[in-house]
Amino acid sequence: MIVMFGIFLLTLLVITAIAIVRTSNLFVGVMLMGIASLLIAANFFILDAADVALTEAAVGAGISTVLFLSALALTSAQERSKSSNRLLSFTVVAVAALVLIYATFDKPRFGDPLAPVQTHVAPWYLENTPTYIDIPNVVTAVLGSFRGYDTLGEVFVVFTAGIGVLFLLGSGTASSSLPRETNNEGLRHYLIPRVVGRFLIPFILLFGLYVQFHGEYGPGGGFQAGAIVTAAIILYALIEGERRALAALPQRWLLGLMAAGPLIYGAVGIAGIVMGGNFLDYSPLASDPVGGQHLGILLIEIGVGITVTGVLLSIFHAFAARGR
Amino acid sequence: MTTLLDVLSWVLLTLGGISVLIGGIGALRMPDLYTRMHAASVTDSMGAILVLGGIMLQAGWSLATIKLIAILLFLLLTSPTSSNALASAALLAGTRPIAERKQDREETP
Numbered sequence: 001m002i003v004m005f006g007i008f009l010l011t012l013l014v015i016t017a018i019a020i021v022r023t024s025n026l027f028v029g030v031m032l033m034g035i036a037s038l039l040i041a042a043n044f045f046i047l048d049a050a051d052v053a054l055t056e057a058a059v060g061a062g063i064s065t066v067l068f069l070s071a072l073a074l075t076s077a078q079e080r081s082k083s084s085n086r087l088l089s090f091t092v093v094a095v096a097a098l099v100l101i102y103a104t105f106d107k108p109r110f111g112d113p114l115a116p117v118q119t120h121v122a123p124w125y126l127e128n129t130p131t132y133i134d135i136p137n138v139v140t141a142v143l144g145s146f147r148g149y150d151t152l153g154e155v156f157v158v159f160t161a162g163i164g165v166l167f168l169l170g171s172g173t174a175s176s177s178l179p180r181e182t183n184n185e186g187l188r189h190y191l192i193p194r195v196v197g198r199f200l201i202p203f204i205l206l207f208g209l210y211v212q213f214h215g216e217y218g219p220g221g222g223f224q225a226g227a228i229v230t231a232a233i234i235l236y237a238l239i240e241g242e243r244r245a246l247a248a249l250p251q252r253w254l255l256g257l258m259a260a261g262p263l264i265y266g267a268v269g270i271a272g273i274v275m276g277g278n279f280l281d282y283s284p285l286a287s288d289p290v291g292g293q294h295l296g297i298l299l300i301e302i303g304v305g306i307t308v309t310g311v312l313l314s315i316f317h318a319f320a321a322r323g324r
Numbered sequence: 325m326t327t328l329l330d331v332l333s334w335v336l337l338t339l340g341g342i343s344v345l346i347g348g349i350g351a352l353r354m355p356d357l358y359t360r361m362h363a364a365s366v367t368d369s370m371g372a373i374l375v376l377g378g379i380m381l382q383a384g385w386s387l388a389t390i391k392l393i394a395i396l397l398f399l400l401l402t403s404p405t406s407s408n409a410l411a412s413a414a415l416l417a418g419t420r421p422i423a424e425r426k427q428d429r430e431e432t433p
Contacts, residue, residue, distance in 0.1 A: 187409075190409065190412065192405055192408045192409070193405055193408065193409045196401055196402070196405040197405075199401070200398075200401065200402070
């Protein structure tokens with residue numbers, strides 16, 4: 001039954017991908033990309049990868065759709081005429097597809113218990129998480145502690161990407177140089193979206209905090225929480241106008257948040273050295289090793305969430321500032 | 325009692341599935357944006373309520389039911405709002421309902 005469901009979702013995904021390639025209307029393309037993200041998130045969920053599914057749904061279907069739409073507001077909604085060299089592109093794609101299909105022949109069968117991924121380090125993580133870290137969500141234990149270096153790298157990737165986008169678009173104007181405030185900024189003249197949106201924003205923020213701090217016990221963590229909090233603030237910016245959103249969380253604060261996340265993460269790592277362990281070894285942070293691990297994971301997840309929120313919101317405001 | 329709940333939940337799930345199907349067919353077959361939205365709202369309202377109700381009966385009194393109620397409340401709040409926003413945006417952008425267009429055609433032969 002589950003396999004049937006997976007095949008159904010993957011078939012829909014292929015249909016959506018073909019539709020994305022074939023449409024020349026970029027708005028339709030963006031909407032289809034959102035649908036593709038939701039489909040792949042559902043597929044991740046079927047494979048029991050709830051953390052990845054949550055990330056894909058929040059970032060892929062939520063935030064990146066908004067960012068694509070704000071980019072589209074700066075350009076035209078129609079694709080330019082197709083390039084003349086279609087045969088060459090088709091050949092490149094066909095060769096790449098054949099190579100990929102050939103590569104899948106060496107992959108282990110789906111769900112094979114003897115596959116390297118099942119026999120190499122995964123059993124060690126599953127066995128030793130209760131003793132060393134003692135949290136129910138092994139994904140968070142692996143992400144935060146066992147493979148803390150990788151996650152530090154990811155946080156720096158997000159940070160660098162944010163810096164790159166801001167260099168290209170400019171970090172937005174100061175709120176004082178915005179045009180005079182009028183009464184129809186954002187959706188302020190639409191009564192119903194405004195009332196419902198204002199009612200929902202606190203709950204979305206609360207859910208973001210839940211995802212942030214519940215990551216040790218269920219699916220969630222800093223990446224997902226950052227995307228959800230960003231979604232709440234973008235909703236605020238959409239219904240109340242950008243000025244109010246920038247007044248609530250000014251651009252210089254966002255730049256500070258962008259840098260604060262990697263700083264918190266790195267500082268936790270260095271604190272490990274100072275307290276007598278290795279870099280990113282959380283065990284010495286508290287009186288007992290397991291408590292230290294809990295504290296370390298909590299702190300680095302906060303760092304991750306802060307960076308993701310700062311970067312995504314800065315990019316959103318940068319796009320919006322270009323539109324003026 | 326459990327059999328009764330099971331039967332009831334399957335009836336709800338089936339009716340919900342039928343509503344979603346009707347909504348899908350309507351969204352494809354209706355002539356213009358507003359009538360399509362009208363058809364798609366069957367999915368949002370009846371489909372969501374019936375399917376979530378069916379799952380709630382399957383879950384029984386547990387944390388899952390409370391989460392499902394929260395999801396249902398969220399859907400019941402957001403989907404009419406987004407429909408309203410979509411329809412008013414379309415009206416502002418100049419898309420006119422098909423009935424009005426027909427009326428115009430009859431008045432100006």
